[in-house]
Amino acid sequence: MSTIERLNQFSHRIFNTSQNEQSTSRTSNPFAASNFQKNILTEDVFESSKAKQNDKVSFTGNLTASSKRIYSTFVGSINDMGSKFYEGIESIKAIYGRVKDSVINTWNKIQEIGNKEVNVNINLDGARELLTKEYHIKDIASAIVGGKNREITRMSKMDPHSEVKPMFQQALEALEADMVMVA
Amino acid sequence: MNSNMMKNNKNFNKVSNIIESLTINPSPDSVAVLEEIGTNSTIDEVRELTSRALVRRNEFESLSVVIENRGKGINDMSTVVAMSTINELLSLENKEEAMRVLENTISSEHFDDEVKENARSVKALMALS
Numbered sequence: 001m002s003t004i005e006r007l008n009q010f011s012h013r014i015f016n017t018s019q020n021e022q023s024t025s026r027t028s029n030p031f032a033a034s035n036f037q038k039n040i041l042t043e044d045v046f047e048s049s050k051a052k053q054n055d056k057v058s059f060t061g062n063l064t065a066s067s068k069r070i071y072s073t074f075v076g077s078i079n080d081m082g083s084k085f086y087e088g089i090e091s092i093k094a095i096y097g098r099v100k101d102s103v104i105n106t107w108n109k110i111q112e113i114g115n116k117e118v119n120v121n122i123n124l125d126g127a128r129e130l131l132t133k134e135y136h137i138k139d140i141a142s143a144i145v146g147g148k149n150r151e152i153t154r155m156s157k158m159d160p161h162s163e164v165k166p167m168f169q170q171a172l173e174a175l176e177a178d179m180v181m182v183a
Numbered sequence: 184m185n186s187n188m189m190k191n192n193k194n195f196n197k198v199s200n201i202i203e204s205l206t207i208n209p210s211p212d213s214v215a216v217l218e219e220i221g222t223n224s225t226i227d228e229v230r231e232l233t234s235r236a237l238v239r240r241n242e243f244e245s246l247s248v249v250i251e252n253r254g255k256g257i258n259d260m261s262t263v264v265a266m267s268t269i270n271e272l273l274s275l276e277n278k279e280e281a282m283r284v285l286e287n288t289i290s291s292e293h294f295d296d297e298v299k300e301n302a303r304s305v306k307a308l309m310a311l312s
Contacts, residue, residue, distance in 0.1 A: 148200060155204035160212040168201045168220045172229065175194040179226065182188065 189228050198229055206236040214245045222248065222255045230255075231264045238271040238281075246284040250302055251294060257301050269305055273312045282309060 158164050189195050202221060205213040214237065221233025234256045237245040249256025249268050256268045272281050288294055288302040 152200050152204045152207070155201060156208045158204070158208075160205060160208055160210050160216045164201060164205060164208070164213075165216045165220065168198070168205075168216065171194055171197040171201060172220065172224060172226075175192065175198055175226065175229070178192055178194055 186228070195228070199232060202229075202232045202236045206239050211242075211244065214240065214242070214248065217245070218248045218255075222252075227261045227264055230259060230261065231267045234259070234264060234268040235271045238268060238275065241275060241277060241280055243280055243284060246281050250281075250284050250305070251288050251298065253295055253298055257305055258298055269308065272305060273309060278309055282306065285309070 155164060155167070202217065205217050205221075217233050217237055221236070222230055224230050224233070234249050237249050237256070240246075249272075250258075252258065254260060257265050257272070259265045259268070272278075275281055285302045285306040289299055289306065291299075294302075
Protein backbone atom coordinates (compact mmCIF):
# COMPACT_ATOMS: atom_id res chain seq x y z
CA MET A 1 0.00 0.00 0.00
CA SER A 2 1.44 3.29 -1.04
CA THR A 3 1.73 6.27 1.22
CA ILE A 4 -0.94 8.14 -0.72
CA GLU A 5 -3.36 5.27 -0.31
CA ARG A 6 -2.62 5.09 3.40
CA LEU A 7 -3.22 8.81 3.70
CA ASN A 8 -6.50 8.44 1.85
CA GLN A 9 -7.59 5.67 4.20
CA PHE A 10 -6.55 7.71 7.17
CA SER A 11 -8.44 10.67 5.81
CA HIS A 12 -11.42 8.42 5.16
CA ARG A 13 -11.33 7.16 8.76
CA ILE A 14 -11.12 10.68 10.11
CA PHE A 15 -13.80 12.25 8.00
CA ASN A 16 -16.17 9.28 7.58
CA THR A 17 -16.72 8.03 11.09
CA SER A 18 -20.47 7.98 10.61
CA GLN A 19 -20.27 4.50 9.08
CA ASN A 20 -19.05 3.03 12.36
CA GLU A 21 -21.40 5.13 14.40
CA GLN A 22 -24.50 4.16 12.56
CA SER A 23 -24.67 0.87 14.45
CA THR A 24 -24.48 2.59 17.79
CA SER A 25 -26.24 5.82 17.08
CA ARG A 26 -29.45 4.47 18.59
CA THR A 27 -27.95 4.74 22.03
CA SER A 28 -26.86 7.69 24.06
CA ASN A 29 -23.84 5.77 25.25
CA PRO A 30 -20.95 8.18 24.76
CA PHE A 31 -18.49 5.32 24.38
CA ALA A 32 -20.53 3.97 21.54
CA ALA A 33 -19.43 6.84 19.39
CA SER A 34 -15.85 5.74 19.82
CA ASN A 35 -14.32 4.08 16.88
CA PHE A 36 -14.07 0.68 18.54
CA GLN A 37 -13.94 -2.28 16.19
CA LYS A 38 -16.11 -4.26 18.57
CA ASN A 39 -18.75 -2.81 20.79
CA ILE A 40 -17.71 -3.36 24.35
CA LEU A 41 -20.86 -1.89 25.77
CA THR A 42 -23.59 -3.53 23.80
CA GLU A 43 -26.39 -2.49 26.09
CA ASP A 44 -27.69 1.00 26.42
CA VAL A 45 -26.86 1.52 30.05
CA PHE A 46 -27.88 5.15 29.90
CA GLU A 47 -31.21 6.78 29.30
CA SER A 48 -32.82 5.62 26.14
CA SER A 49 -32.33 8.06 23.35
CA LYS A 50 -35.23 6.80 21.29
CA ALA A 51 -37.69 9.14 22.91
CA LYS A 52 -35.39 12.04 22.15
CA GLN A 53 -34.56 10.96 18.67
CA ASN A 54 -36.10 14.04 17.16
CA ASP A 55 -34.17 16.36 19.45
CA LYS A 56 -30.88 14.58 18.98
CA VAL A 57 -28.17 16.63 17.43
CA SER A 58 -25.75 14.70 15.35
CA PHE A 59 -22.30 16.07 14.99
CA THR A 60 -21.30 13.56 12.40
CA GLY A 61 -24.21 12.83 10.09
CA ASN A 62 -24.86 14.67 6.81
CA LEU A 63 -21.64 16.59 6.95
CA THR A 64 -20.13 17.60 3.69
CA ALA A 65 -16.43 17.43 3.08
CA SER A 66 -16.13 21.17 3.04
CA SER A 67 -17.97 21.41 6.38
CA LYS A 68 -15.59 18.82 7.81
CA ARG A 69 -12.65 20.86 6.65
CA ILE A 70 -14.14 23.90 8.23
CA TYR A 71 -14.61 21.98 11.48
CA SER A 72 -11.08 20.65 11.27
CA THR A 73 -9.92 24.18 10.81
CA PHE A 74 -11.93 25.08 13.87
CA VAL A 75 -10.27 22.28 15.82
CA GLY A 76 -6.91 23.48 14.62
CA SER A 77 -7.75 26.90 15.79
CA ILE A 78 -8.51 25.43 19.21
CA ASN A 79 -4.94 24.16 19.28
CA ASP A 80 -3.78 27.66 18.35
CA MET A 81 -5.97 28.96 21.13
CA GLY A 82 -4.13 26.66 23.44
CA SER A 83 -0.81 28.10 22.46
CA LYS A 84 -2.27 31.59 22.74
CA PHE A 85 -3.67 30.66 26.10
CA TYR A 86 -0.20 29.67 27.27
CA GLU A 87 1.17 32.90 25.84
CA GLY A 88 -1.56 34.69 27.78
CA ILE A 89 -0.55 32.89 30.92
CA GLU A 90 3.02 33.96 30.30
CA SER A 91 1.96 37.58 29.84
CA ILE A 92 -0.22 37.37 32.97
CA LYS A 93 2.78 36.03 34.83
CA ALA A 94 4.82 38.95 33.54
CA ILE A 95 2.12 41.47 34.54
CA TYR A 96 1.82 39.83 37.94
CA GLY A 97 5.57 40.11 38.33
CA ARG A 98 5.48 43.80 37.46
CA VAL A 99 2.51 44.45 39.79
CA LYS A 100 4.22 42.53 42.56
CA ASP A 101 7.40 44.59 42.09
CA SER A 102 5.36 47.79 42.06
CA VAL A 103 3.47 46.84 45.20
CA ILE A 104 6.70 45.89 46.95
CA ASN A 105 8.31 49.16 45.92
CA THR A 106 5.29 51.16 47.08
CA TRP A 107 5.17 49.27 50.34
CA ASN A 108 8.87 49.92 50.90
CA LYS A 109 8.36 53.62 50.18
CA ILE A 110 5.40 53.80 52.57
CA GLN A 111 7.45 52.09 55.24
CA GLU A 112 10.33 54.41 54.52
CA ILE A 113 8.12 57.50 54.86
CA GLY A 114 6.45 56.08 57.95
CA ASN A 115 9.76 55.36 59.57
CA LYS A 116 11.00 58.82 58.78
CA GLU A 117 7.92 60.42 60.30
CA VAL A 118 8.06 58.28 63.38
CA ASN A 119 11.78 58.16 63.93
CA VAL A 120 13.21 61.36 62.55
CA ASN A 121 11.54 64.56 63.70
CA ILE A 122 13.75 66.67 61.46
CA ASN A 123 11.88 65.40 58.44
CA LEU A 124 8.71 67.05 59.72
CA ASP A 125 10.30 70.46 59.37
CA GLY A 126 8.56 71.02 56.03
CA ALA A 127 5.12 70.42 57.52
CA ARG A 128 6.02 72.45 60.56
CA GLU A 129 7.20 75.29 58.34
CA LEU A 130 3.95 75.15 56.39
CA LEU A 131 1.93 75.31 59.58
CA THR A 132 4.04 78.19 60.79
CA LYS A 133 3.43 80.01 57.53
CA GLU A 134 -0.28 79.50 57.95
CA TYR A 135 -0.02 81.00 61.38
CA HIS A 136 1.89 83.91 59.86
CA ILE A 137 -0.98 84.52 57.43
CA LYS A 138 -3.45 84.41 60.31
CA ASP A 139 -1.25 86.81 62.25
CA ILE A 140 -1.16 89.19 59.30
CA ALA A 141 -4.94 89.02 58.90
CA SER A 142 -5.53 89.56 62.60
CA ALA A 143 -2.97 92.36 62.59
CA ILE A 144 -4.84 94.09 59.76
CA VAL A 145 -8.18 93.68 61.53
CA GLY A 146 -6.61 94.65 64.80
CA GLY A 147 -5.02 97.72 63.21
CA LYS A 148 -8.35 98.77 61.72
CA ASN A 149 -10.12 98.30 65.05
CA ARG A 150 -7.42 100.23 66.85
CA GLU A 151 -7.78 103.10 64.38
CA ILE A 152 -11.58 103.13 64.76
CA THR A 153 -11.27 103.05 68.56
CA ARG A 154 -8.74 105.87 68.46
CA MET A 155 -10.96 108.04 66.22
CA SER A 156 -14.04 107.29 68.31
CA LYS A 157 -12.37 109.10 71.22
CA MET A 158 -11.79 112.23 69.16
CA ASP A 159 -14.05 115.24 69.17
CA PRO A 160 -16.51 114.82 66.30
CA HIS A 161 -16.65 118.44 65.20
CA SER A 162 -13.12 119.67 65.69
CA GLU A 163 -11.17 116.50 64.86
CA VAL A 164 -13.24 113.90 63.04
CA LYS A 165 -15.21 116.22 60.76
CA PRO A 166 -12.14 117.67 58.95
CA MET A 167 -10.73 114.16 58.50
CA PHE A 168 -14.08 112.99 57.19
CA GLN A 169 -14.29 115.85 54.69
CA GLN A 170 -10.72 115.31 53.53
CA ALA A 171 -11.18 111.56 53.04
CA LEU A 172 -14.46 112.09 51.21
CA GLU A 173 -12.88 114.63 48.85
CA ALA A 174 -10.06 112.19 48.12
CA LEU A 175 -12.61 109.45 47.44
CA GLU A 176 -14.61 111.67 45.11
CA ALA A 177 -11.38 112.53 43.28
CA ASP A 178 -10.64 108.79 42.90
CA MET A 179 -14.09 108.23 41.48
CA VAL A 180 -13.65 111.03 38.97
CA MET A 181 -10.33 109.49 37.90
CA VAL A 182 -11.93 106.07 37.40
CA ALA A 183 -14.84 107.56 35.47
CA MET B 184 -16.50 102.59 40.32
CA ASN B 185 -18.12 99.26 41.20
CA SER B 186 -18.56 97.98 44.74
CA ASN B 187 -15.50 95.72 44.62
CA MET B 188 -13.25 98.52 43.45
CA MET B 189 -14.81 100.76 46.10
CA LYS B 190 -14.05 98.25 48.87
CA ASN B 191 -10.44 98.06 47.73
CA ASN B 192 -10.09 101.81 47.61
CA LYS B 193 -7.88 103.20 50.37
CA ASN B 194 -9.87 106.42 50.75
CA PHE B 195 -13.15 104.53 50.90
CA ASN B 196 -11.75 102.37 53.68
CA LYS B 197 -10.68 105.55 55.49
CA VAL B 198 -14.18 107.02 55.11
CA SER B 199 -15.65 103.74 56.30
CA ASN B 200 -13.43 103.76 59.39
CA ILE B 201 -14.39 107.34 60.20
CA ILE B 202 -18.11 106.51 59.91
CA GLU B 203 -17.55 103.43 62.08
CA SER B 204 -15.80 105.55 64.70
CA LEU B 205 -18.66 108.05 64.70
CA THR B 206 -21.07 105.13 65.24
CA ILE B 207 -19.42 104.24 68.54
CA ASN B 208 -18.46 107.76 69.54
CA PRO B 209 -20.59 108.56 72.60
CA SER B 210 -20.69 112.27 71.79
CA PRO B 211 -24.07 113.47 70.44
CA ASP B 212 -22.15 115.68 68.03
CA SER B 213 -21.31 112.55 66.06
CA VAL B 214 -24.87 112.45 64.73
CA ALA B 215 -24.58 116.02 63.49
CA VAL B 216 -21.31 115.23 61.71
CA LEU B 217 -22.74 112.10 60.15
CA GLU B 218 -25.79 114.01 58.97
CA GLU B 219 -23.88 116.98 57.67
CA ILE B 220 -21.10 115.14 55.85
CA GLY B 221 -22.24 111.54 55.36
CA THR B 222 -25.90 111.81 54.39
CA ASN B 223 -25.17 114.70 52.02
CA SER B 224 -22.46 112.85 50.13
CA THR B 225 -22.87 112.40 46.41
CA ILE B 226 -21.58 108.83 46.71
CA ASP B 227 -24.32 106.25 47.28
CA GLU B 228 -22.03 103.89 49.21
CA VAL B 229 -21.09 106.64 51.67
CA ARG B 230 -24.73 107.60 52.21
CA GLU B 231 -25.55 103.93 52.73
CA LEU B 232 -22.80 103.50 55.32
CA THR B 233 -23.83 106.71 57.08
CA SER B 234 -27.53 105.77 57.23
CA ARG B 235 -26.71 102.34 58.64
CA ALA B 236 -24.37 103.93 61.17
CA LEU B 237 -27.11 106.31 62.29
CA VAL B 238 -29.56 103.39 62.70
CA ARG B 239 -27.00 101.35 64.66
CA ARG B 240 -26.59 104.22 67.13
CA ASN B 241 -30.25 103.54 67.91
CA GLU B 242 -30.89 106.98 69.42
CA PHE B 243 -33.89 109.21 68.90
CA GLU B 244 -31.81 111.91 67.17
CA SER B 245 -29.91 109.56 64.89
CA LEU B 246 -33.06 107.60 63.95
CA SER B 247 -34.91 110.84 63.26
CA VAL B 248 -32.29 111.75 60.65
CA VAL B 249 -32.91 108.60 58.59
CA ILE B 250 -36.71 108.45 59.08
CA GLU B 251 -37.98 112.04 59.07
CA ASN B 252 -35.79 113.71 56.46
CA ARG B 253 -36.73 113.79 52.84
CA GLY B 254 -33.95 112.35 50.63
CA LYS B 255 -32.15 110.68 53.55
CA GLY B 256 -32.22 107.17 55.02
CA ILE B 257 -35.47 105.37 54.18
CA ASN B 258 -36.48 108.33 51.99
CA ASP B 259 -33.26 108.32 49.94
CA MET B 260 -33.60 108.59 46.17
CA SER B 261 -31.30 105.59 45.86
CA THR B 262 -33.23 102.37 46.33
CA VAL B 263 -30.10 100.63 47.59
CA VAL B 264 -29.60 103.21 50.32
CA ALA B 265 -33.29 103.19 51.31
CA MET B 266 -33.53 99.41 51.41
CA SER B 267 -30.24 99.07 53.27
CA THR B 268 -31.50 101.52 55.91
CA ILE B 269 -34.79 99.60 56.24
CA ASN B 270 -32.87 96.33 56.60
CA GLU B 271 -30.76 97.87 59.33
CA LEU B 272 -33.90 99.06 61.11
CA LEU B 273 -35.45 95.59 60.85
CA SER B 274 -32.32 93.96 62.26
CA LEU B 275 -32.27 96.13 65.37
CA GLU B 276 -32.51 94.06 68.53
CA ASN B 277 -34.24 96.84 70.42
CA LYS B 278 -36.79 98.46 68.13
CA GLU B 279 -38.52 100.61 70.74
CA GLU B 280 -36.77 103.84 69.86
CA ALA B 281 -37.23 103.29 66.13
CA MET B 282 -40.97 102.59 66.61
CA ARG B 283 -41.30 105.75 68.66
CA VAL B 284 -39.66 107.84 65.92
CA LEU B 285 -41.84 106.17 63.25
CA GLU B 286 -45.06 106.78 65.20
CA ASN B 287 -43.99 110.37 65.80
CA THR B 288 -43.36 110.85 62.08
CA ILE B 289 -46.70 109.31 61.07
CA SER B 290 -48.72 111.34 63.55
CA SER B 291 -46.93 114.65 63.02
CA GLU B 292 -48.25 117.27 60.60
CA HIS B 293 -44.82 118.71 59.86
CA PHE B 294 -43.75 116.06 57.40
CA ASP B 295 -44.55 115.37 53.76
CA ASP B 296 -47.08 112.73 52.88
CA GLU B 297 -44.37 110.76 51.14
CA VAL B 298 -42.23 110.71 54.28
CA LYS B 299 -45.23 109.69 56.36
CA GLU B 300 -46.15 106.96 53.91
CA ASN B 301 -42.62 105.55 54.00
CA ALA B 302 -42.62 105.68 57.79
CA ARG B 303 -45.97 103.86 57.87
CA SER B 304 -44.68 101.12 55.55
CA VAL B 305 -41.51 100.63 57.59
CA LYS B 306 -43.50 100.56 60.81
CA ALA B 307 -45.71 97.82 59.37
CA LEU B 308 -42.62 95.84 58.38
CA MET B 309 -41.07 96.27 61.82
CA ALA B 310 -44.28 95.16 63.49
CA LEU B 311 -44.25 91.99 61.41
CA SER B 312 -40.57 91.22 61.98
